[in-house]
Amino acid sequence: MVKPKDPSENPTTTTNNNKMFIGIVWNCVPELKLLLSALLFFCSLITLFQFFPSHLSFSIQDLRQCSPFPPPSSPPPLQIQHPQLQTDNNNNNNIIQQNGVIKRNFNTYGSAAYNFILMSAYRGGLNTFAVIGLSSKPLHVFGKPTYLCEWVPDSTGNGSGSVTVSGTKILPDWGYGRVYTVVVINCTFPSPVGIDGSHGGRLVLHASTSGGGDANFNLTDTIDVLEEKNGLLNSASNELAEFNKPPKYDYLYCGSPLYGNLSPQRVREWIAYHVKMFGERSHFVIYDAGGVHSEVMEVLRPWVERGYVTVQDIREQERFDGYYHNQFLVVNDCLHRYRFMTKWMFFFDVDEFIFVPKKSTIKSVMDSLEEFTQFTIEQRTISNKLCYLDDHPGKIYRKWGIEKLVYRDMMKGIRRDRKYAIQPRNVFATGVHMSENTIGKTTHKTEGKIMYYHYHGTISERREPCRQFVNTTEMKVGGKPYVVDTTMREAAGAVKRFELRMIGSALLKTRQ
Incomplete structure (x- = not known):
């Protein structure tokens, strides 16, 4: 008895089926091209939407749901956290205020120029002195530094306590100064100082920037500019011997x-x-x-x-x-x-x-x-x-x-x-x-x-x-x-x- 052949095993039948499939596809080429082009355009559009501003997110989500492919993975956006900082003597970082404004701080270090550089000080009479030095030129051009003169008698003396008077500054270099300008400070007290012949004293200069370049900051340097030893002045005549001769x-x-x-x-x-x-x-x-x-x-x-x-x-x-x-x-x-x-x-x-x-x-x-x-x-x-x-x-x-x-x-x-x-x-x-x-x-x-x-x-x-x-x-x-x-x-x-x-x-x- 002869077994009948399976049609699937018939090469002629298989060939005819393949030709039929190819013929169908070939006849549908324009439609397939259109479908593939649309699919490619759609996927490209979804990819581009990922980079659009956040206010378009609702459209992007809708489109992503229609996409046959999952969106490419990407790291989550960086979330910058601005710490809420307290200002104190040890922390000068910037501060985020409640209204979202960033308050910037300016931290100072060092000094652009010295407040005062002492060269010398001399007595000019019984009650007057001259102090010669350098000071920051911008401080004097744009600020209003002040000087206070103080005579401090020797602690072992029997005289009265210290005496203070405002110093009169003179800028003798006619504006020729560079980083530094020359300052001559005249200290004239209302009455003679240091006239006790058995004791001396000190002339102290209090040099204040009075804000200077920083309106919220006033620096005062206290400087011992001159010291007189005991017995320099003759209490009997109240005159310096050098003034007399x-x-x-x-x-x-x-x-x-x-x-x-x-x-x-x-x-x-x-x-x-x-x-x-x-x-x-x-x-x-x-x-x-x-x-x-x-x-x-x-x-x-x-x-x-x-x-x-x-x-x-x-x-x-x-x-x-x-x-x-x-x-x-x-x-x-x-x-x-x-x-x-x-x-x-x-x-x-x-x-x-x-x-x-x-x-x-x-x-x-x-x-x-x-x-x-x-x-x-x-x-x-x-x-x-x-x-x-x-x-x-x-x-x-x-x-x-x-x-x-x-x-x-x-x-x-x-x-x-x-x-x-x-x-x-x-x-x-x-x-x-x-x-x-x-x-x-x-x-x-x-x-x-x-x-x-x-x-x-x-x-x-x-x-x-x-x-x-x-x-x-x-x-x-x-x-x-x-x-x-x-x-x-x-x-x-x-x-x-x-x-x-x-x-x-x-x-x-x-x-x-």
């Missing part, structure tokens, strides 16, 4: 700070010339801001040993950014330190030479100006490179700078800086070119009486000053007219002989 010097020079690699030879010429001019009753205070190197000190040492020169090391002031190596600070310290030691005090630089006409002397000129507290001195500008070649070239290099540099600038109609002299007991604070804080008269009419020759820049470089030799008496260089002026050359011979007589030949081999 005549000044030790007729003329005292207060120098601007010296800095840089200065020429020893130029310093040698300057000090010998002025010791000769001002005479035995004169003294020169040199402030070293880095310029008194070993070779310059060798030039000054003979005059220090003979009592004409005092050198003060102020290099530490370079830490504090003030005008021109704190020049205003230096001259005010010099004013108050020596105000009772001299009748006249001069302010000029070491590349400037004071001169009076031949028929005059420094004494006769100063006596004629005695009615004035202050007078200014006219400038005569000398070229710092033109040299007059009227001698053998091999000999001119051995001459002093004031002998070689003899061409004077004759340009008209320009303002030239003046320097000045004061009677210091009548001055409260001072500047570089003059003082505005004086008692008494000032005169500028000194033409023909006294002047100074200015050799700008010749001292700041250790080199031969001559850069161009000329043998004519008049010429123009760069549009500036120059004329030969041999005034200082004619004085050089006497200065050389004076130096040799005073200190010997120790400086004959001084180099540029």
Whole structure:
């Protein structure tokens, strides 16, 4: 018996079925394409909706329910939790207020500039003192700092308790300060203080920022600025002995700070010339801001040993950014330190030479100006490179700078800086070119009486000053007219002989 075949096992039947399926699919291609395209578009749209803003979430949820595929997994959105913080001395973080506003804090550290930097303090009378220092310039420009002076008697004394008075500040640098400005504080009490001859006391300065740059913060620094030992004041006369006696010097020079690699030879010429001019009753205070190197000190040492020169090391002031190596600070310290030691005090630089006409002397000129507290001195500008070649070239290099540099600038109609002299007991604070804080008269009419020759820049470089030799008496260089002026050359011979007589030949081999 023959078993009938299963139709499914008939290859012909299977082939016919496949052809029928393919034919059906082929006939439905447009509809399938449309269906697949719609499905692809729909899935893409669902994917994009996940990145839409939250207010569209209701639509996204509806669409997701219709999606045949689960949405791609993604991390939950970051929930930033702003802690509710309390402010106290140990926590200065920001605070989220109840209305959702973030309150920002500003945390302070350190200091932009010191409130006060003390250089010196001096008694100026029975009831008055001067305190000299630096302070933050922005504090004084934009704020209103105040000063309170307190005299505290020695605890062992029998006098009354401490006395306080408001300090009067003076800013003598005309706004030239940089990070720091110079402050001179006058402390004048209503009656004499510290007059008990057997006991001393202290002057205390209370320096307050009064808000300054921070309107909600007032810092007060309490500074012991001066201490007087027992017995300084004579209780019988109630006067300082220093106030009573005549000044030790007729003329005292207060120098601007010296800095840089200065020429020893130029310093040698300057000090010998002025010791000769001002005479035995004169003294020169040199402030070293880095310029008194070993070779310059060798030039000054003979005059220090003979009592004409005092050198003060102020290099530490370079830490504090003030005008021109704190020049205003230096001259005010010099004013108050020596105000009772001299009748006249001069302010000029070491590349400037004071001169009076031949028929005059420094004494006769100063006596004629005695009615004035202050007078200014006219400038005569000398070229710092033109040299007059009227001698053998091999000999001119051995001459002093004031002998070689003899061409004077004759340009008209320009303002030239003046320097000045004061009677210091009548001055409260001072500047570089003059003082505005004086008692008494000032005169500028000194033409023909006294002047100074200015050799700008010749001292700041250790080199031969001559850069161009000329043998004519008049010429123009760069549009500036120059004329030969041999005034200082004619004085050089006497200065050389004076130096040799005073200190010997120790400086004959001084180099540029």
